[in-house]
Amino acid sequence: MILTITLPGEETGTPQVIALTEQDLRALPALSYDTTTIWTTGKQRFTGVPLFTLLEHFDIEAAKLELQAVNDYSIALPVDEITPDAPIVAYERNNKPMKLRDKGPLWLIYDYDSNADYRTETIFSRSIWQLDRITAIR
Numbered sequence: 532m533i534l535t536i537t538l539p540g541e542e543t544g545t546p547q548v549i550a551l552t553e554q555d556l557r558a559l560p561a562l563s564y565d566t567t568t569i570w571t572t573g574k575q576r577f578t579g580v581p582l583f584t585l586l587e588h589f590d591i592e593a594a595k596l597e598l599q600a601v602n603d604y605s606i607a608l609p610v611d612e613i614t615p616d617a618p619i620v621a622y623e624r625n626n627k628p629m630k631l632r633d634k635g636p637l638w639l640i641y642d643y644d645s646n647a648d649y650r651t652e653t654i655f656s657r658s659i660w661q662l663d664r665i666t667a668i669r
Contacts, residue, residue: 533636534620537666538591549589553622553636556580559588562619564642569655570634577640579621583613593667598639601631601661608657617641617649620662634660 533556536549556579563578586593599605621640622628629635638660641649648654 533622534662535664536585536589536591537664539593539667539669553628556585556620556622556637560584562616564619564640564645566640566642566644568640568643568658570660574644576623576625577619577621577638578623578626579619579637579640581615581617581619582639583615585620586610586613591667593669595668597666597668598657598659598662599664599666600659601663604659604661606657606659618657631661637662 532550533553534551536551538547538549540546559580561578562581563576565574565576567574582596585591593610595610596608597605598608618639618641621638622636624633624635624638629638639658639662641654641658643649643654
């Protein structure tokens with residue numbers, strides 16, 4: 532498993548967990564950005580699933596998401612700030628899968644070059660790499 536998504540329990544209160552492999556993510560519609568980041572040198576090509584698409588595919592309704600990395604770094608992301616085009620859960624950088632030591636295997640990425648709103652401290656802090664867990668919060 533490369534990513535787990537935890538949903539709040541409906542009637543029983545027991546959370547539901549969706550466990551996804553890289554192949555599961557690759558089976559969903561993908562989007563690519565050619566953009567620069569503050570963590571890399573030069574333009575990079577990132578490919579992944581739009582977070583909006585992931586939520587829609589699994590019919591996830593939430594007010595916010597908590598995203599956590601392998602090292603337990605976590606961020607909160609209001610769902611109403613997710614658009615069909617941004618951010619993406621990137622699984623490739625420069626047409627290659629990302630390794631753990633290269634900020635992979637998953638990295639939440641925005642097209643930083645396309646919009647000045649994506650070049651803020653808030654967005655940079657949300658650009659979580661080594662992403663492996665998402666928790667939906669109602």
